[in-house]
């Protein structure tokens with residue numbers, strides 16, 4: 001299966017909602033009815049079974065596709081349309097490359113819906129992001145080093161998703177262009193980080209297959225909603 005045929009293969013825009021954060025019913029309805037292609041539930045801290053089930057149940061009132069990005073053992077919750085399992089590529093801490101994932105599979109392996117589950121090769125590039133701190137990511141990478149990580153993920157490991165993660169800050173779009181040009185082996189390129197208006201969303205949509213919009217939902221809902229049409233306006 002190549003990336004386009006995957007269950008997430010048509011997603012151009014997604015909102016990422018954090019189980020740790022509060023969102024009103026009105027805001028959640030606006031997000032779910034915005035025309036976004038999907039909601040990803042995920043966060044790097046404070047994710048529990050309870051807050052994940054709660055958010056999933058609230059999103060389930062709407063028809064939008066909803067996937068879980070599993071980032072803690074506690075947060076592995078059945079009932080989502082699909083699952084992503086992050087693998088951090090730019091860390092030397094094995095725990096975040098295959099350690100936590102293997103432990104998770106020991107515990108939950110027999111319940112995983114494999115047809116709707118995909119690994120994500122994360123390249124974390126904002127040193128101040130919670131995910132960078134937690135995983136000890138080596139964020140100071142030049143373009144050649146990032147391209148090598150992309151080849152590793154896309155060509156050697158054949159991961160279905162390469163995730164360029166700048167969570168909290170808007171990233172280098174010229175680097176994102178290089179990532180897209182390098183990822184010719186079938187991986188879908190996800191970009192997330194610092195998208196807080198339509199213009200930034202459009203810039204990211206030029207190079208990423210899938211644009212992920214997170215924190216701005218909690219800071220400026222109208223700006224968040226404006227990113228949907230901005231991404232979809234880029235073919």
Ligand SMILES: CC(C)=CCC/C(C)=C/CC/C(C)=C/CC/C(C)=C/CC/C(C)=C/CC/C(C)=C/CC/C(C)=C/COP(=O)(O)OP(=O)(O)O
Nearest residue numbers: 043044045071072073076078083100101104105130131167
């Ligand atoms: C029971 C059932 C149906 C199970 C199916 C689920 C499934 C497929 C399970 C597989 C097995 C399993 C449980 C695996 C667990 C794997 C695990 C714990 C992996 C570790 C993942 C990882 C590398 C985490 C590190 C942090 C990270 C990269 C998180 C990704 C998400 C992210 C970056 C969110 C942004 O976080 P945020 O908090 O918003 O950050 P900011 O503060 O910067 O905004």
Ligand SMILES: O=P(O)(O)OC[C@@H](O)CO
Nearest residue numbers: 167168192193194214215
């Ligand atoms: O929260 P922001 O900065 O929009 O980033 C989105 C997503 O990539 C976080 O994992």
Ligand SMILES: [Mg+2]
Nearest residue numbers: 018167214215
């Ligand atoms: Mg966040």
